[in-house]
Amino acid sequence: MNKLILNFKSKNTKKIKNPKNLLGGKGANLSEMGRMGLPVPPGFTISTKVCDLFYQNKKRLNSSLINQIKKELKIIEKDVKKKFGDLKNPLLLSVRSGARVSMPGMMDTILNLGLNDKTVKALANKTSNGRFAKDSYRRFIQMYGNVVLGVESYHFEELIENYKLTKGVLLDTDLDEDDWDGLIKDFKNIVKEKTKKEFPQDVYKQLFGAISAVFLSWESNRAKIYRKLNQIPSEWGTAVNVQSMVFGNMGNDCATGVVFTRNPSDGSNDIYGEYLINAQGEDVVAGTRTPQYITKKAKREAKVEALSMEESMPKVYLELHKILKKLEVHYKDMQDVEFTVENEKLWILQTRSGKRTAKSAVKIAVDMVKEKLISKKQAILRIDPNSLDTLLHPTLDEKSSLEIIANGLPASPGAASGKVVFTSEEAERLNNMMQDVILVRVETSPEDIQGMHAAKGILTARGGNDKSCSCCCKRNGKTMCFWFE
Amino acid sequence: MGRPCVSGSSEIDIDYEKKIFKTASVEIKEGDVITIDGSSGRIILGSVPTVKPEISGDFSKLMSWADTIRKLKVRTNAETPLDTKVARDFGAEGIGLCRTEHMFFDEERIISVREMILSKTKEDRLKALKKLLPHQKKDFIDIFKIMHELPVTVRLLDPPLHEFLPKSEKEISEVAEVVGLSVKEVKSRIDELHEQNPMLGHRGCRLAISFPEIYEMQCEAIFKALSELKKNNQKFAFPEIMIPLVSTQAEIKIMKDLVINTARKVQKENKVKIKFLVGTMIELPRAAIKAKDISKHAEFFSFGTNDLTQTTFGISRDDSGKFLHDYIENKIFSIDPFISIDEGVEDLIKIAVTEGKKQNKKIKLGICGEHGGDPKSIYFCSKIGLNYVSCSPYRVPIARLAAAQAEINK
Numbered sequence: 001m002n003k004l005i006l007n008f009k010s011k012n013t014k015k016i017k018n019p020k021n022l023l024g025g026k027g028a029n030l031s032e033m034g035r036m037g038l039p040v041p042p043g044f045t046i047s048t049k050v051c052d053l054f055y056q057n058k059k060r061l062n063s064s065l066i067n068q069i070k071k072e073l074k075i076i077e078k079d080v081k082k083k084f085g086d087l088k089n090p091l092l093l094s095v096r097s098g099a100r101v102s103m104p105g106m107m108d109t110i111l112n113l114g115l116n117d118k119t120v121k122a123l124a125n126k127t128s129n130g131r132f133a134k135d136s137y138r139r140f141i142q143m144y145g146n147v148v149l150g151v152e153s154y155h156f157e158e159l160i161e162n163y164k165l166t167k168g169v170l171l172d173t174d175l176d177e178d179d180w181d182g183l184i185k186d187f188k189n190i191v192k193e194k195t196k197k198e199f200p201q202d203v204y205k206q207l208f209g210a211i212s213a214v215f216l217s218w219e220s221n222r223a224k225i226y227r228k229l230n231q232i233p234s235e236w237g238t239a240v241n242v243q244s245m246v247f248g249n250m251g252n253d254c255a256t257g258v259v260f261t262r263n264p265s266d267g268s269n270d271i272y273g274e275y276l277i278n279a280q281g282e283d284v285v286a287g288t289r290t291p292q293y294i295t296k297k298a299k300r301e302a303k304v305e306a307l308s309m310e311e312s313m314p315k316v317y318l319e320l321h322k323i324l325k326k327l328e329v330h331y332k333d334m335q336d337v338e339f340t341v342e343n344e345k346l347w348i349l350q351t352r353s354g355k356r357t358a359k360s361a362v363k364i365a366v367d368m369v370k371e372k373l374i375s376k377k378q379a380i381l382r383i384d385p386n387s388l389d390t391l392l393h394p395t396l397d398e399k400s401s402l403e404i405i406a407n408g409l410p411a412s413p414g415a416a417s418g419k420v421v422f423t424s425e426e427a428e429r430l431n432n433m434m435q436d437v438i439l440v441r442v443e444t445s446p447e448d449i450q451g452m453h454a455a456k457g458i459l460t461a462r463g464g465n466d467k468s469c470s471c472c473c474k475r476n477g478k479t480m481c482f483w484f485e
Numbered sequence: 486m487g488r489p490c491v492s493g494s495s496e497i498d499i500d501y502e503k504k505i506f507k508t509a510s511v512e513i514k515e516g517d518v519i520t521i522d523g524s525s526g527r528i529i530l531g532s533v534p535t536v537k538p539e540i541s542g543d544f545s546k547l548m549s550w551a552d553t554i555r556k557l558k559v560r561t562n563a564e565t566p567l568d569t570k571v572a573r574d575f576g577a578e579g580i581g582l583c584r585t586e587h588m589f590f591d592e593e594r595i596i597s598v599r600e601m602i603l604s605k606t607k608e609d610r611l612k613a614l615k616k617l618l619p620h621q622k623k624d625f626i627d628i629f630k631i632m633h634e635l636p637v638t639v640r641l642l643d644p645p646l647h648e649f650l651p652k653s654e655k656e657i658s659e660v661a662e663v664v665g666l667s668v669k670e671v672k673s674r675i676d677e678l679h680e681q682n683p684m685l686g687h688r689g690c691r692l693a694i695s696f697p698e699i700y701e702m703q704c705e706a707i708f709k710a711l712s713e714l715k716k717n718n719q720k721f722a723f724p725e726i727m728i729p730l731v732s733t734q735a736e737i738k739i740m741k742d743l744v745i746n747t748a749r750k751v752q753k754e755n756k757v758k759i760k761f762l763v764g765t766m767i768e769l770p771r772a773a774i775k776a777k778d779i780s781k782h783a784e785f786f787s788f789g790t791n792d793l794t795q796t797t798f799g800i801s802r803d804d805s806g807k808f809l810h811d812y813i814e815n816k817i818f819s820i821d822p823f824i825s826i827d828e829g830v831e832d833l834i835k836i837a838v839t840e841g842k843k844q845n846k847k848i849k850l851g852i853c854g855e856h857g858g859d860p861k862s863i864y865f866c867s868k869i870g871l872n873y874v875s876c877s878p879y880r881v882p883i884a885r886l887a888a889a890q891a892e893i894n895k
Binding site for chain 1: 488489490491492493494495496497498499501504506508509510511513514515516517518519520521522523524525526527528529530531532533534535536538543544546547550551554575806807809810860879880882883884886887889890893894
């Protein structure tokens with residue numbers, strides 16, 4: 001029973017044969033980074049075994065598990081010198097899913113957990129930043145309300161939009177402490193209206209609700225479809241990572257971002273990614289603010305004005321760069337890393353093997369052999385043979401007469417012809433009858449993935465600003481990336 | 486699988502209700518055909534022909550590493566000079582399946598093919614076949630030249646004859662005139678040839694048991710093509726003559742004698758000597774089970790796993806679209822058995838490999854179904870010791886890489 005929950009720093013993890021099976025990809029990597037001495041916020045992983053137990057126990061956490069979680073929480077409290085639910089110096093947590101293999105965007109995450117009407121005041125006092133505290137609290141209500149309590153996201157977004165309209169401003173960053181205070185009340189009201197219950201103020205109730213929600217998200221429709229398409233067994237289950245929060249939204253010496261150790265679309269050996277100053281993780285993908293490039297080079301190539309991280313935070317950038325190289329040498333593969341800068345201090349939140357296009361997969365594998373990081377055999381095993389299909393795709397015969405009717409962004413290479421369909425169902429139906437179809441959508445969402453799979457090609461009117469992705473899907477205002485490889 | 490994708494096209498205006506989208510110039514309805522180019526972002530009206538990509542740089546380096554590791558040879562399924570050329574450029578080491586029926590469908594030849602089929606007497610049939618012979622010979626010359634020094638497996642005529650028959654009134658009267666029959670007679674002949682279940686009907690070697698002159702003509706064309714190339718001192722491919730739909734020892738014995746006799750005759754006429762193999766498809770469960778007997782007369786086996794899957798399950802692939810989805814949904818199939826070889830079909834292949842080798846240690850073994858390009862199936866082929874896989878030209882590099890991975894993971 002004692003290996004059900006493991007601290008990131010636990011020495012036991014080293015002895016586990018396949019840590020990813022037990023801790024999930026994210027958890028295994030967090031504990032590995034912890035042991036490498038990288039700056040990882042303290043936390044623990046609730047193993048995939050518990051996911052099993054949870055479903056066996058009528059989708060509830062049993063009391064022994066609850067006690068173990070509380071015990072682990074004490075260790076974090078000691079480590080960061082904060083207390084969960086404390087009225088002076090409250091500890092805030094992130095609760096995130098982590099299956100054996102990464103399933104981007106498929107399962108749930110909750111940030112800023114541990115805030116309530118009282119701790120939010122403590123956080124404001126402690127940081128002398130009332131706006132930050134209120135902003136964090138409203139984000140938490142929004143996420144928890146959506147993920148755990150099942151209140152549709154758009155209800156919250158509508159409230160913010162209407163508020164901004166009334167105030168006559170465009171950006172979230174134009175809203176001040178009092179504005180957020182008002183919105184917090186509105187958010188709690190909408191939760192009460194939709195769930196017939198008050199928003200939970202007991203921080204432990206919040207925590208166990210969030211952990212349960214992450215386990216439940218393993219059986220969500222989204223996750224099931226993703227598993228089916230990627231042949232992931234449902235028995236694997238997910239782990240849950242509980243980690244102390246670090247904040248990228250406490251001021252202009254804070255930032256958050258995602259970065260690949262090499263360019264995922266062409267494979268060149270340059271770090272590549274995006275970051276936002278004074279923001280929290282979801283802002284980078286939410287599209288409410290335009291993220292900036294990490295490197296000067298990428299900024300120059302994209303011909304944008306806004307400063308790259310290399311220019312705005314040179315010292316932190318250098319440290320990040322060093323860590324990225326270290327991670328790549330350690331894992332011997334291109335990594336996709338999430339980080340946060342809190343008052344100029346760099347924290348690494350996650351690392352995983354980075355998704356990439358077929359073209360860059362080949363380049364990276366060959367380059368890593370040249371760099372003596374991997375052997376030729378390893379390079380061969382790195383490439384999914386079926387993914388070569390995209391490189392072998394025929395291109396349009398430019399000699400034939402082309403009647404171009406419109407243009408869009410080139411989002412995933414290759415050419416395809418087929419009958420126009422407007423729904424995933426129709427795409428699937430015709431595909432089953434061995435007909436080629438082009439799925440045409442205003443924008444694609446995770447619900448469309450079966451239709452996207454059935455179609456020979458996809459055409460959308462919106463989306464596609466992230467060049468590192470094969471296909472971008474918007475859901476609840478979030479850009480999600482699907483890789484059809 | 487990569488899906489070409491064009492996104493963020495603000496130039497299109499979509500109306501889900503009416504199921505249309507509009508651009509500045511046109512209105513596109515559901516069901517209209519368009520082409521998208523995910524490399525440039527262009528959206529084009531209608532279907533556009535495509536050209537093949539090149540293998541170079543890092544990709545060719547990775548492939549060269551794979552080639553030094555793999556033991557399984559990779560051939561291609563091709564019957565046109567264009568496909569043969571594409572496949573060779575992609576690294577194919579021969580043709581594992583050269584179908585001959587597609588050569589029959591050519592506009593110029595189809596009349597002669599129909600004449601042959603509708604002939605009432607053997608004499609008339611031979612006359613029609615004689616007209617076809619030079620066409621087939623030319624096809625073979627082209628392919629044998631492109632695949633010089635590599636093996637080419639030629640499969641003799643396989644589909645039921647009625648597939649070649651005219652359908653429209655216009656075509657029927659055209660044929661009637663050429664053959665010198667009345668339209669009524671042609672129609673009644675077409676009715677005679679109708680089959681309830683053509684997939685299990687008068688096809689493959691069964692045709693040649695009834696009409697040996699068809700295979701004799703094809704073999705004559707093959708060996709005349711080879712003789713001509715040899716006499717002109719040109720490099721040419723190594724021929725492997727493959728008999729389709731064999732299920733008994735007697736069938737393959739009769740067919741092998743037919744091939745050898747025709748080959749002898751042509752070689753004598755042309756005063757040349759040509760090496761060749763005669764073998765069979767293994768595409769019926771009985772053939773797999775009786776592989777020991779069959780291998781007495783076959784120098785190679787090529788597993789036709791499309792038909793072997795159909796006949797093992799008793800599922801017609803063309804009709805499977807209606808229920809395959811439900812079978813996958815209900816976890817009866819974990820994957821479409823026409824994409825990755827089913828384990829029951831694998832067992833039949835294993836029996837055939839073991840029994841075939843018992844009789845003939847040197848028997849050459851390959852696979853020519855579409856499974857030959859599926860990495861999971863390639864792993865199986867490597868494990869049971871086949872000599873080669875054969876797949877469509879565009880999957881050749883995929884198969885080369887998968888074969889190397891199979892070798893590493895052995």
